[in-house]
Amino acid sequence: MSAVSTSSKDALVRIRGLRTRLGGKVIFDGVDLDIPRGGITAVMGPSGTGKTTLLRHITGQLQPDAGEIVVDGRNLAQLDRNGLFELRERIGYLFQNSALLTDFSVFENVAFPLRQHARLPEELIRNIVLPKLQAVGLRGAAELMPAELSGGMARRVALARAIVRDPMLLIYDEPFVGLDPIALNQVLKLIRVLNQTLGLTSIVVAHELSAVSRVADHIYLLAAGKVAAHGGPDELVRGDTDWTRQFFGGEADGPVPFHYPARDYASDLGFAKERA
Numbered sequence: 524m525s526a527v528s529t530s531s532k533d534a535l536v537r538i539r540g541l542r543t544r545l546g547g548k549v550i551f552d553g554v555d556l557d558i559p560r561g562g563i564t565a566v567m568g569p570s571g572t573g574k575t576t577l578l579r580h581i582t583g584q585l586q587p588d589a590g591e592i593v594v595d596g597r598n599l600a601q602l603d604r605n606g607l608f609e610l611r612e613r614i615g616y617l618f619q620n621s622a623l624l625t626d627f628s629v630f631e632n633v634a635f636p637l638r639q640h641a642r643l644p645e646e647l648i649r650n651i652v653l654p655k656l657q658a659v660g661l662r663g664a665a666e667l668m669p670a671e672l673s674g675g676m677a678r679r680v681a682l683a684r685a686i687v688r689d690p691m692l693l694i695y696d697e698p699f700v701g702l703d704p705i706a707l708n709q710v711l712k713l714i715r716v717l718n719q720t721l722g723l724t725s726i727v728v729a730h731e732l733s734a735v736s737r738v739a740d741h742i743y744l745l746a747a748g749k750v751a752a753h754g755g756p757d758e759l760v761r762g763d764t765d766w767t768r769q770f771f772g773g774e775a776d777g778p779v780p781f782h783y784p785a786r787d788y789a790s791d792l793g794f795a796k797e798r799a
């Protein structure tokens with residue numbers, strides 16, 4: 524399990540020596556990571572380990588204290604505002620809560636990013652939006668309102684919206700939360716099919732190992748400011764480190780302790796004082 528096993532040449536995102544502090548806390552302490560082009564890479568790790576922060580680095584919303592982040596051959600530190608804006612325009616996002624506009628129909632939600640960026644003829648918008656809705660199996664739901672959708676359908680509409688401008692990179696932030704088994708399987712299938720048919724590169728941040736193992740080509744396990752493990756799903760699940768055992772084995776104790784750091788128990792209970 525090497526820290527970075529992918530050839531950097533094939534990496535859409537290449538991160539080296541990433542160091543970040545937020546609010547006085549070290550979030551990344553020398554992270555190297557490659558997101559291979561055309562692949563599906565999962566980023567996992569205990570809560571608060573910095574997964575969302577990593578996504579903010581990759582999209583240029585947050586500058587690191589040190590290290591290099593290169594996306595599609597561009598070093599983010601060297602991009603001006605316009606350059607960063609152009610980069611973000613080529614990245615699609617799927618958020619956990621789907622974030623649909625409640626007053627707009629399914630069709631208008633998917634059309635929204637197109638209308639925001641250019642004055643396109645209505646016929647062209649239809650010709651772009653309907654194939655995306657077809658791809659997620661919801662062309663027939665085009666005129667429904669978000670309140671009429673199940674959670675799984677809402678997520679698929681959000682996915683159609685995330686791909687409507689043909690991004691190079693699609694980021695899924697917790698895409699499996701709250702889905703029933705059928706909706707979960709549909710989303711898993713869509714992630715794979717869309718990645719392949721649209722020639723995308725995908726990053727999936729998620730906690731559900733069983734779902735991640737079925738969709739990801741590579742997994743990065745982040746922990747304690749570092750890449751704790753990296754490799755294919757099978758390789759990681761078999762991994763024999765404290766982190767992989769605890770995280771993939773779901774053990775209550777390990778490097779992530781059950782107890783939040785606390786003062787000495789005896790003195791908290793007043794015993795130490797009594798003895799003195």
Ligand SMILES: Nc1ncnc2c1ncn2[C@@H]1O[C@H](COP(=O)(O)OP(=O)(O)OP(=O)(O)O)[C@@H](O)[C@H]1O
Nearest residue numbers: 545546548550568569570571572573574575576577
């Ligand atoms: N702007 C900020 N200022 C200070 N601390 C921050 C800021 N943003 C994030 N943090 C801290 O950075 C750490 C990493 O946060 P982040 O949201 O990236 O973790 P995460 O791995 O995505 O967590 P989760 O799995 O719970 O969503 C957390 O301890 C968080 O409190």
